[in-house]
Amino acid sequence: MTEKPENPAFDPVLGLVEPHAGLLTAPPDGQRLYKIMTIENLLRSVGGGYLYFNQVDSYKDFPSADPNDGEQLGRDRASNAATRFEKATDFSAADYYDHSRHRTYACCFSLEDSDHMWSEYANGSPRGKVGIAFDFAKLRAVINDTVEAGIGLEYRGARCKQIFSVNYGVVEYIAWATARRNVTKMVNPILYTYIKDDNYAKEREMRISLSAFGLGRYVLADGTEIEFPPGLQLGFDFRRAVADGTIIEIIPGPGCDRDFLRDELGKLGIMALDSDSAT
Incomplete structure (x- = not known):
């Protein structure tokens, strides 16, 4: 490796739309994606006009969280740590992967409307939970347009250049503790973002990532x-998404306070639930 990683200032590498599409497996057009949310989080997202992305190295605050999310594989780390940058010998490939992980965010969906997802996610709300079904192709187009517009990150009141690249992929489930990916060459850090232990295979996850160099x-x-925060909000108009079919269905889940949900969505300009039966 020849790059110098810790130069004091540099012209930021700007974000791109799907730069790593060839390394990932995206769902086909026509695929539905399901996201389970508390009613409170849905209303905050609709009112604020955003999709929420979590920093992938911060999934530690709920029982089903994967502490290794986005991390370089355990059996890759030793050889990654032994690989040093020519002009910065105190900085290793392992450091580079850790930095990349800290600068990567994910918005997660499931390919299935499954009992597992309903039982494991969005628990603890007094108002219950709700599922949102998205049309993947339409959602992809909307998000790509948003990223391509280069609106950028607002950091402590200052508008920044758009430094995050967006990618889409179905998560690959493997035996995380014993697998290796760097046997013949160093891998692109985006691959670690789309690998999880096979203990999580029931999630059937598809994720959208935002990552900075x-x-x-x-x-x-x-x-x-800039200190990378634990979450990012990407602009997303839920009202428009319902109107144009990007959101296919809003599904009241177990314990859902349907009257409250219907009334609050109505105040936000979404006039009806598309499904009237709980899952």
Whole structure:
């Protein structure tokens, strides 16, 4: 490796639309995606006009979380750590992968409307939970347009350049503790974002990732270094999505306070639930 990773300032590598599509397996057109949410989180997202992306190294705060989400494989780490940058010998490939993981965010969906997803996610709300069914092709188009527009990240009131690339892929489930991916060459860090232990295979996950380049430091015009937050909000108009079929169905789940949900969505301009039967 020849790049210098820790230069004090650099022209930021701008985000791209699906730069790693050839390395990932996206669902086919016509595929439905399902997202299980608490009613409160859905209403916040609709009212705020966003999809929420979690930092992949911060999934630790609920029982079914994967602590290794997005991490380089355990059996890859030793050889990654032994691989050093020519101009920065104190910085290894393992460090690069850790930096990349910290700068990567995911919005997660399931390919199936399954009992497993309903039981494992969005628990603990007094108002219950709800499922959102998306048309993958339409959702992809909307998000790509948003990222391509380069609206960018607002950080502590300052507008930044659009540094996040968007990618889509079905998660690959493997025996995480024993698998290796760097046997013949170093792998692109995006691959680790789409690998999980086979203990999580029932999730049938498809995820959308937002990731920034794992080398160097990102700074504002005044020299303030950006600290990557635990979550990002990507602009998304739920009202428009319902109207144009990007959102196919809103599914009341177990314990759902249907009257409250219907009334609150109505106040936000979404006039009806598309499904009237709980899962």
